[in-house]
Amino acid sequence: MRELSLHILDALENSVEAGATRIELLIEEDLQNDILKITIKDNGRGMSEEVVKKALDPFFTTRTTRHVGLGLPLFAAAAQQCNGELRIQSQPGIGTTLEVTFQHSHIDRAPLGDMATTLLAVLMSERPVDIYYKHSIDGRTFELDTAEVRQELGTVPLSHPLVREWLEKTLREGLAALRQPEQ
Amino acid sequence: MPKLKTLEDLKKLREEAQQDLKVRLETGTKITVGMGTCGIAAGARETMHAILEELKKRNIEAHVTTVGCIGMCVKEPLVDIEQAGKPRITYGNVKPDMVPRLIEEHLIKGNVVEEWVVGRLPTSQ
Ligand SMILES: Nc1ncnc2c1ncn2[C@@H]1O[C@H](COP(=O)(O)OP(=O)(O)O)[C@@H](O)[C@H]1O
């Protein structure tokens, strides 16, 4: 995929499909050590050890609509190509944590791309889910917790156009400021 | 992100949004975009974004949601439009540049864009 944020969207969709109601998404850009690390932790149904082992095999899927699962193997291949790796920790009934690393400066590393739209796509999912998103670059941090937003909004849903626009703007501006801090 | 400003923003937003909430909840149009792996790889996220922008530009009320894989991978991105009292139409291979025409024809003029249809379900109820 052209952007890491598309792999991230795909992984977040796995969490939603696994019934997660809360997902933590951490992106850490450590320029000093030249590492980009993406952590996705969900409270979905989790996987057995056996399923975890198979999950990186492109010919494995638990879905019934098609016979190959592609998402995780593609994400893992993207990481490996950039001197990184994808690790899965999962416990049935508790949840799943995905840790994906990349050499930040690697020539083949796709850009992160449009994180704002990735998050919107997940938040507009038919199944309600909250995301805690924390993104840091060399110690500076942007964070947003949709559970807090939801609480402030009362009966107004996240899918309300005004809220959606606010979320998109907040994410875009926050991430732009993170990348280009005022001197 | 300055926390206080955010809370202020949200309070204002809540008041504004609450005023037209009833209308929104009763709006009859539902647009669903497939967001499985094949959809994402084929550009579904950009298609969804184009739909949101077009709705905003034309000030159209619609409920937009995303779903996981629905098993028509080669026809992704898939966009499904449901309107009260009308058959539910699924459009395939919907690229962002097709969105303005889709919205114009289907939502504004009420015409199905036959050449892009890949599925059709009779009116519910
Ligand atoms: N976050 C998760 N929680 C529980 N199960 C998961 C999760 N992510 C992946 N899986 C399991 O791994 C399988 C393979 O995932 P993936 O490679 O994305 O393919 P697909 O989603 O198309 O099946 C899924 O079918 C599911 O059983």
Ligand SMILES: [Mg+2]
């Ligand atoms: Mg998947």
